[in-house]
Amino acid sequence: MIKPRSRRGGGRPTIADVARKAGVGAITVSRALREPERVSEELRRQIQAAVDELGYVPDPNARALASARAEVFGVLVPSLTNNVFAEVVRGIYDSLSASPFRIQLGNTHYSGLEEERLLQVFGSQRPAALIVAGIDQTPISRKLLESAGCPVVQVMETGPDPVDMMVGFSHFDGGRTATEHLIEAGYRRIGFIGARMDPRSQRRLAGYRAAMEAAGLFDPRLVTTTPVLSSVPLGREMLRDALAKVPTLDGVFCNNDDIALGVLFECHRASIAVPKTIGIVGFNDLDMMQVAFPSITSIRTHRYEIGRRAVAMALAAIAGSRPEQRIVDLGFELKRRESTAR
Amino acid sequence: MIKPRSRRGGGRPTIADVARKAGVGAITVSRALREPERVSEELRRQIQAAVDELGYVPDPNARALASARAEVFGVLVPSLTNNVFAEVVRGIYDSLSASPFRIQLGNTHYSGLEEERLLQVFGSQRPAALIVAGIDQTPISRKLLESAGCPVVQVMETGPDPVDMMVGFSHFDGGRTATEHLIEAGYRRIGFIGARMDPRSQRRLAGYRAAMEAAGLFDPRLVTTTPVLSSVPLGREMLRDALAKVPTLDGVFCNNDDIALGVLFECHRASIAVPKTIGIVGFNDLDMMQVAFPSITSIRTHRYEIGRRAVAMALAAIAGSRPEQRIVDLGFELKRRESTAR
DNA sequence: TAGGCAATTGGTAGCGCTACCATGACGTTG
DNA sequence: CAACGTCATGGTAGCGCTACCAATTGCCTA
Numbered sequence: 087m088i089k090p091r092s093r094r095g096g097g098r099p100t101i102a103d104v105a106r107k108a109g110v111g112a113i114t115v116s117r118a119l120r121e122p123e124r125v126s127e128e129l130r131r132q133i134q135a136a137v138d139e140l141g142y143v144p145d146p147n148a149r150a151l152a153s154a155r156a157e158v159f160g161v162l163v164p165s166l167t168n169n170v171f172a173e174v175v176r177g178i179y180d181s182l183s184a185s186p187f188r189i190q191l192g193n194t195h196y197s198g199l200e201e202e203r204l205l206q207v208f209g210s211q212r213p214a215a216l217i218v219a220g221i222d223q224t225p226i227s228r229k230l231l232e233s234a235g236c237p238v239v240q241v242m243e244t245g246p247d248p249v250d251m252m253v254g255f256s257h258f259d260g261g262r263t264a265t266e267h268l269i270e271a272g273y274r275r276i277g278f279i280g281a282r283m284d285p286r287s288q289r290r291l292a293g294y295r296a297a298m299e300a301a302g303l304f305d306p307r308l309v310t311t312t313p314v315l316s317s318v319p320l321g322r323e324m325l326r327d328a329l330a331k332v333p334t335l336d337g338v339f340c341n342n343d344d345i346a347l348g349v350l351f352e353c354h355r356a357s358i359a360v361p362k363t364i365g366i367v368g369f370n371d372l373d374m375m376q377v378a379f380p381s382i383t384s385i386r387t388h389r390y391e392i393g394r395r396a397v398a399m400a401l402a403a404i405a406g407s408r409p410e411q412r413i414v415d416l417g418f419e420l421k422r423r424e425s426t427a428r
Numbered sequence: 429m430i431k432p433r434s435r436r437g438g439g440r441p442t443i444a445d446v447a448r449k450a451g452v453g454a455i456t457v458s459r460a461l462r463e464p465e466r467v468s469e470e471l472r473r474q475i476q477a478a479v480d481e482l483g484y485v486p487d488p489n490a491r492a493l494a495s496a497r498a499e500v501f502g503v504l505v506p507s508l509t510n511n512v513f514a515e516v517v518r519g520i521y522d523s524l525s526a527s528p529f530r531i532q533l534g535n536t537h538y539s540g541l542e543e544e545r546l547l548q549v550f551g552s553q554r555p556a557a558l559i560v561a562g563i564d565q566t567p568i569s570r571k572l573l574e575s576a577g578c579p580v581v582q583v584m585e586t587g588p589d590p591v592d593m594m595v596g597f598s599h600f601d602g603g604r605t606a607t608e609h610l611i612e613a614g615y616r617r618i619g620f621i622g623a624r625m626d627p628r629s630q631r632r633l634a635g636y637r638a639a640m641e642a643a644g645l646f647d648p649r650l651v652t653t654t655p656v657l658s659s660v661p662l663g664r665e666m667l668r669d670a671l672a673k674v675p676t677l678d679g680v681f682c683n684n685d686d687i688a689l690g691v692l693f694e695c696h697r698a699s700i701a702v703p704k705t706i707g708i709v710g711f712n713d714l715d716m717m718q719v720a721f722p723s724i725t726s727i728r729t730h731r732y733e734i735g736r737r738a739v740a741m742a743l744a745a746i747a748g749s750r751p752e753q754r755i756v757d758l759g760f761e762l763k764r765r766e767s768t769a770r
Numbered sequence: 771t772a773g774g775c776a777a778t779t780g781g782t783a784g785c786g787c788t789a790c791c792a793t794g795a796c797g798t799t800g
Numbered sequence: 801c802a803a804c805g806t807c808a809t810g811g812t813a814g815c816g817c818t819a820c821c822a823a824t825t826g827c828c829t830a
Contacts, residue, residue: 098552143549145552145554146489147488147489147490148493151489151490166514166517167515169509172509172514190530190532191521191533193518206485210485210487210488211487211488212489318715318716318719319719347716348719351719373659373660374661374693377661377663377664377690377693377694
C-alpha cells in the first residue's frame with residue numbers, strides 16, 4: 087500500500103509541489119529562485135507563477151542542510167540594551183534586510199566564557215558570516231573564529247591583529263582627544279569616571295592618562311572606576327565619589343554618555359556650575375547630549391555606520407572579493423558643546 | 429569504487445561518528461541528548477564521553493528538518509534601539525539562554541506591511557513560538573499568526589481578543605493615571621505631547637483625554653502629536669510647539685521618557701520652573717528619570733518582566749500545559765517625583 | 771559533416787537528524 | 801505457562817533542499 091501523503095510538517099508546499107505545478111524538475115525551481123539568470127525567461131515566469139499561487143517559501147533549514155551553509159549572520163554583542171550596541175545591531179539589521187540573510191543574535195554579557203559558549207553554538211549552524219564586538223577575544227574564542235570557515239568581522243574597535251576583518255575606531259585616541267580638549271579649555275584637575283571597565287573603556291582610560299601625563303597633570307587619585315554596569319544613576323554616584331576623593335576636581339571625562347548625564351544631573355543637584363566650576367565630556371554622543379542643558383561635549387562615534395560597513399565587508403567576502411582593506415577605521419568626532427565652554 | 433568520505437560540510441563530527449565511537453545506534457545518541465531519562469545510565473555515560481571527545485554539537489538545521497520544528501523563538505518588535513523593546517528582548521533572551529531555543533529577531537519598523545513580510549518569512553522556519561509586540565496586527569498578520577502552528581504571545585499590551593496569549597498592561601489606564609496625577613497635583617492646562625503615535629501611544633492619549641474630560645479640562649489645542657520617530661531632541665521642539673499654541677500650558681503628559689527629558693531640558697533652557705510653572709510626567713520610567721534634576725514623575729512599566737513572562741508562557745505551552753490564564757496584565761506603577769511636586 | 775562547446779534542464783544521491791515502527795529481553799498476570 | 805505489557809535499543813525511511821553529474825539541444829568551427 088502506498089504511504090498516504092501525510093507530511094510530517096503541516097503540509098506547507100514544498101519545492102516538489104512547485105515543480106509539479108510548473109511542469110519542471112525540482113532542481114530547476116531551486117535554480118530559478120537562487121540563480122535566475124541560469125534559467126530561461128519562459129520557465130522563470132512559469133515557476134514564479136507557481137510559487138505565487140502556492141505561496142511557496144523555501145525552508146531555510148532544508149536549504150542550510152543541503153548546502154552546508156546557513157543564510158545566517160552570527161552577531162555577538164556584550165549587551166542588548168546598551169544603546170551603542172543596539173545601534174550597531176540596527177545597522178547590521180538594516181543592511182541585511184534586503185538580503186536573504188537572517189541574524190542570529192548573541193549576548194555575551196561582557197563575559198569571555200559566554201562568548202566562547204556562543205561561538206561554539208553559532209559554529210554548529212555554519213553561519214555565512216560572524217560579526218563580533220571587540221578585539222579582545224580569549225584564545226579559545228579566537229581559535230573558534232579562525233576555524234569558523236566564514237568571513238569574520240570584529241567591530242567597534244581597530245587593532246593590529248584582525249582575525250579576518252575589522253571595522254571601528256581607536257578608543258585610545260578617543261580618550262586622548264577628549265582629555266586634550268578639556269586641558270585646552272583650561273581645566274587642570276580632570277578626573278576620569280568609568281563604569282563597566284571593559285577593554286574599550288580601559289583603552290579610553292589609557293588615552294586619558296596619556297594626555298594627562300603629557301601635560302604633567304596626571305594623578306592616580308583622579309581616576310574613579312567600577313566594574314558595575316553603566317547607568318545614569320551610577321554616574322551621579324560616581325561624581326560624588328570622585329569629589330569626595332578630590333574636592334578640587336574641575337573637569338571629568340566620562341567613560342560614556344550615561345555616566346556624563348548622571349554627572350550633569352548631580353552637578354545641578356549640588357549647584358556645581360557647568361562648565362564654569364566643572365567641565366564635562368562624554369563618549370559616544372547619544373542624541374540627548376546636544377539638547378541637554380547645558381549641552382554636553384562628547385566624542386561622536388559612528389555606531390550605525392560600523393554595523394553597515396561590517397555587513398558590506400562580510401557580504402563582499404562571501405561574494406568572493408576579499409576587500410583590499412581589511413581594517414577600516416571609521417574614526418570619531420569631538421563635538422564641542424556648552425559643558426566645556428569655559 | 430567507493431565514494432571517498434568527503435563531507436560536503438567541512439568534516440565536523442556527526443551523530444553517526446558519535447554512535448560509532450560509543451558503540452551504539454545513532455538513534456540512541458539522539459535520545460541520550462534529548463531525552464536522557466529514556467536511555468540507560470551506562471549508555472548515557474559512554475555517549476557523553478564520545479560527545480566530549482569528538483566535540484560533537486548537533487546541527488540545528490538537520491534537527492529542524494527532521495523534526496519539522498526549529499528550536500527558534502521568532503520575536504517581532506517595532507524598533508531595535510528603543511530602550512523599551514530592547515529590555516523586552518533582553519528579558520526574552522535571558523529567559524531563553526538556559527534552553528536550547530534561539531531567537532530570531534525581526535524589526536517591523538512600526539510597519540504593518542513589514543510585519544506581514546516578517547511573519548511570512550518566520551513561518552517558513554517552523555518556529556517553536558512567536559512573540560510579537562502589540563495587539564494591532566493587520567488581518568493578514570493575524571491570520572499568519574493563527575496558522576503558525578505554534579504558541580503565540582502578544583506582548584506590551586493587553587486587549588480583549590488574543591490570538592493565543594498576551595502579556596502586558598493597559599496603556600489607556602497608564603495614560604489616564606498619569607493625567608489624573610497631574611490634575612490632582614493642581615495642574616489645569618495639561619498638554620499631551622506625543623511622538624510616533626503608534627497604537628499604544630494612541631491609547632495613552634485616549635487615557636489622557638478620558639481623564640481630562642472627566643475633569644472638564646479637555647481642550648483639543650492641548651494635544652500635540654507627530655508621526656516622527658521619538659527622541660530627546662524632538663521632545664524639546666515639541667514643547668516649544670505646544671507652548672506656542674497654548675502659552676498658558678502648566679503641565680505635560682509625555683508619550684514617553686525621551687520626550688519628557690527633552691521637555692525638561694527645554695524648560696531649563698527657557699527658564700521655566702519645574703514643577704512650579706510646568707509639571708512633567710513621562711512614560712516607562714527609564715532609570716534616568718529618577719536622577720534627572722528635578723527627578724521626573726513617570727509611569728513605570730515592567731518591560732523586562734514582560735519578556736520573561738512571555739517566554740515562560742510560551743515554554744509552558746510548548747510543554748503542553750496551556751496556562752489557565754491566557755491574558756496576563758503586569759500593570760504599571762506611578763512613580764511620583766519632583767517634576768510634579770508642586 | 772563530424773566534432774566540440776555552451777546553454778538548459780533533469781536525475782540521483784545525499785546533507786544530519788528524528789519519527790515511526792520493530793525487536794528482543796524481561797517481568798507480570800490470571 | 802501462555803499471553804501480554806514494558807523497557808531499552810535499533811533499523812528504515814524520510815524531512816526539503818541542493819551538489820554533482822549526465823543528458824539533450826542547438827550552433828559553431830575545422
